[in-house]
Amino acid sequence: MILGTGLSGLADVIDVSHELAYTDIPGFPQLTVQSHQGTLMLGSLAGTPIIALNGRAHLYEGYDARQVVFGTRTGCSGNQDLDRVQCMRWYETGAQGR
Numbered sequence: 001m002i003l004g005t006g007l008s009g010l011a012d013v014i015d016v017s018h019e020l021a022y023t024d025i026p027g028f029p030q031l032t033v034q035s036h037q038g039t040l041m042l043g044s045l046a047g048t049p050i051i052a053l054n055g056r057a058h059l060y061e062g063y064d065a066r067q068v069v070f071g072t073r074t075g076c077s078g079n080q081d082l083d084r085v086q087c088m089r090w091y092e093t094g095a096q097g098r
Contacts, residue, residue: 001050001051001052001053002052002053002056002071002072003052003053003054003055004055004056008037008054008055010045010052011037011039011041011052011054013045014041014043014044014045014050014052015043015044015045016041016042016043017042017043017044018041018042018043019039019040019041019042020039020040021038021039022038022039022040022055022071023038025040027070028070028071029057029061029063029067029068029070031055031056031057031061032061037054037055038054038055039053039054039055040052040053040054040071041053041054053071053072056068056071057070057071
C-alpha cells in the first residue's frame, strides 16, 4: 500500500514490525513532499500482513517514471530481499483533486 497525502495518517494504526527509511534503501528516490515520511513499513493492519510505503516520489519532483515506480517494484516484484513477500492486492492513495 502506498500512503500518499490522502491517507498518510493510516501509518499511525499499522502494527509495524520493521521500518526502513528510504534513505537506507539503495536506489530509492528521496522525497521532497513535506507530508511524506519516506519509510517502508512491514507489519499488519487489522490482522492482515502489509507492506506500506509511507510517502512516494512524484514526476513533478523531477523524477522520471522508472524512479517514481521504484517503491512499487521493490515491494511487489519478487525482489531478492523480499523474496517471501507475495502481493495479492495493491492500494495506492493520494490527494488527487485537492
